[in-house]
Structures are given as structure tokens and as C-alpha cells.
Amino acid sequence: MGLELKPSKTRITHTLNVTKGKPGFDFLGFSIRQYPVGKTKSGKDCQGRLQGFKTYIKPSKIAIQKQVNKLREVIDCRKHSDQETLIKALNPIIVGWSNYYAHVMSAQTFKKLDNIVYMMLRGWAVYRHAKQNKHWIMGKYWRIDDGQGWVFQPHNSKWRLCRHAKTPIRRHVKVRGSRSPYDGDWLYWSKRLGRHPEVSARVAKLLKNQQGKCQECGLYFRDREKIEVDHIIPKSIGGKDAFYNLQLLHRHCHDKKTTRDTG
Ligand SMILES: [Zn+2]
Structure with missing residues (x-):
């Protein structure tokens, strides 16, 4: 494709x-490396054989430091x-960073960052009230007794500090090795991406919602099968x-339903 590697950024x-x-x-x-692991956690090669190691992707040290x-x-x-x-200044930074790393092994990093933020905010709060005792200061800036633990939130305000660790980790599902977006299997790609050049956005969204299955018979749609959009309550x-x-229904399932609907 004419790509070249830059030697200064390349190492083996x-x-x-x-x-x-x-x-x-x-x-x-991202920091990418493999770790030796036991049988239960081991990755498998394309023929299902145990490899004895697993690939872990985490936020890189430099990226964490930059965020701090x-x-x-x-x-x-x-x-x-x-x-x-x-809080308004911090929240977008916390949410944006967390979303970027929500698809890899970030849970520990998220917790660590929240601790660091807490320490920094404690410093911020104490600096403002040098003569008050710590207990009073904590009570002023943190909602401790509301049942949700240490929440950085002013009294009488809906604004509260977001936490890195509140971001759910959703692992990225790898594209099957044998797949290409050009392989013509629009069913696979519509479900995966919610879009495909030859499938309308509406159909792609429905396909994804229905996990690729017909709502009438419960079977998967297969490539080249006729799929039709049905109004659940008829117009x-x-x-x-x-x-x-x-x-979405198979064409023949759609016919069946229409007959039923029209009594
Ligand atoms: Zn069907």
C-alpha cells in the first residue's frame, strides 16, 4: 500500500x-504486552490450542501521567x-478519558486515578480553609452521609464529580480473523457496526437490536434471505x-403475521 515505517519510532x-x-x-x-498465565486464562490460537499466555491491553503509563x-x-x-x-471543569476530562479506555483493562487504573483526584481535591479544600479542622472541611465539600460514600458535591447543587471507576468496562469484540468488510456478509457487519453501505440505517439498527434474529420465528436471518420491515401494530x-x-421479519414470516393481523 506504499506505507513506510519511521525508523526513529520503530523498534523490535x-x-x-x-x-x-x-x-x-x-x-x-495503550500499553500492549503478553503475560504467562495458567490453563484457564490462556489465550488460544486459531486452531483452539492453548498458548500459555494472554494478551493484555491497558492504558499506558505515559497516558496515565498525562491525565494526572x-x-x-x-x-x-x-x-x-x-x-x-x-466540578464542571473536571467532569468532561474524567468522562472523556474514561470512555477512551473503557474497552480495555482499565478498572485498576480508574480506581487509582480516582484516589489521586481525591488527594488533589483534599489539598485544594484544605488550602482554602487553612484555619478550619479537617472534619469540617470534608463535610463542606464531600457528601459523606448520603449513602453513596465520598461524593464531591456542594450542598444544594445537582453537580457532582464524576468518577473514572463509574465507567463500565465493555470489552472490545475482535473481528473474526477470516472477515473483511468487503466479504459481502452484510448481516455480520450490520450487526457489528450497525451500518453497512448496502443496508439502510433503519434496518441495520433493527438488526442490531434483534441480534440478527427474526422476531416471528426466532431464527437467524441468513445471507441473501429476504428481510422485511413490519409494523408491530399495523398502520x-x-x-x-x-x-x-x-x-424485521423473514418475508414468509411477515406474510404469516399479516394474515393473522387482518384476521
Ligand atoms: Zn422468521
Whole structure:
């Protein structure tokens, strides 16, 4: 394809064994390497044989440090702002970063970051009330007794600090090795991406919702089968042309339902 590697950014490394330097590599803020593991956790090769190791992807150390620096900077230059202003500045940074890393092994990193944020905010709060006792300060800025633990939130305000660790981790599902977006199996790709050049957005969304199955017979749609959009409550008796009233059916299943609907 005419791509070339930049020598200064290129190095050869082992992803499992320690050779020269640390195993694995960093890429786009992710740290990628393999770890030896036992039978139950071992990855498998394409023929199902145990490999004895597993590939783990985590946020890279440099990326974590960058996030800490950014949070510190925001807190430092708001030494005299009110709590709500500080929360509004921090939340997008926390949510954005967490979403970027929500598809890899980030749970531990998220917890660690929340602890660091807490320490920094404690410093922020204590600095503002040098003469007050700690207990009073904590009670002013953290909702402790509301049953949700330590929540950084002003009294009488709906603004509360988001947490990295509140982000659900949803593992990325790998594209099957034998697949290509050009292989013509639009069913697989519509379900996966929710879109395919030859499938309308509406059908793709329905396919994804229905997990690729017909709502009438419960069987999977197969490639080249005729799929039709059906109004769950027929339009003739007031059913709307809205998404919630639509479903995908096999053509023959659709015929069956229409017969039933028209009595
Ligand atoms: Zn069917």
C-alpha cells in the first residue's frame, strides 16, 4: 500500500519474554504486552490450542501521567473558584478519558486515578480553609452521609464529580480473523457496526437490536434471505411509523403475521 515505517519510532521487541528492555510496546496511549498465565486464562490460537499466555491491553503509563497532570493543572488554576465551577471543569476530562479506555483493562487504573483526584481535591479544600479542622472541611465539600460514600458535591447543587471507576468496562469484540468488510456478509457487519453501505440505517439498527434474529420465528436471518420491515401494530389500526413500532421479519414470516393481523 506504499506505507513506510519511521525508523526513529520503530523498534523490535518481544511481547512476552524479557529480552532487551521491557516486553511489549505502547501505541496510541495503550500499553500492549503478553503475560504467562495458567490453563484457564490462556489465550488460544486459531486452531483452539492453548498458548500459555494472554494478551493484555491497558492504558499506558505515559497516558496515565498525562491525565494526572491535566487534572492537577485544572485544580491548581481554580484555587479560588467555587466548587461547582471546579466540578464542571473536571467532569468532561474524567468522562472523556474514561470512555477512551473503557474497552480495555482499565478498572485498576480508574480506581487509582480516582484516589489521586481525591488527594488533589483534599489539598485544594484544605488550602482554602487553612484555619478550619479537617472534619469540617470534608463535610463542606464531600457528601459523606448520603449513602453513596465520598461524593464531591456542594450542598444544594445537582453537580457532582464524576468518577473514572463509574465507567463500565465493555470489552472490545475482535473481528473474526477470516472477515473483511468487503466479504459481502452484510448481516455480520450490520450487526457489528450497525451500518453497512448496502443496508439502510433503519434496518441495520433493527438488526442490531434483534441480534440478527427474526422476531416471528426466532431464527437467524441468513445471507441473501429476504428481510422485511413490519409494523408491530399495523398502520391500518393506528400503528405509528416510528422505530419502536418496527421489527424485521423473514418475508414468509411477515406474510404469516399479516394474515393473522387482518384476521
Ligand atoms: Zn422468521
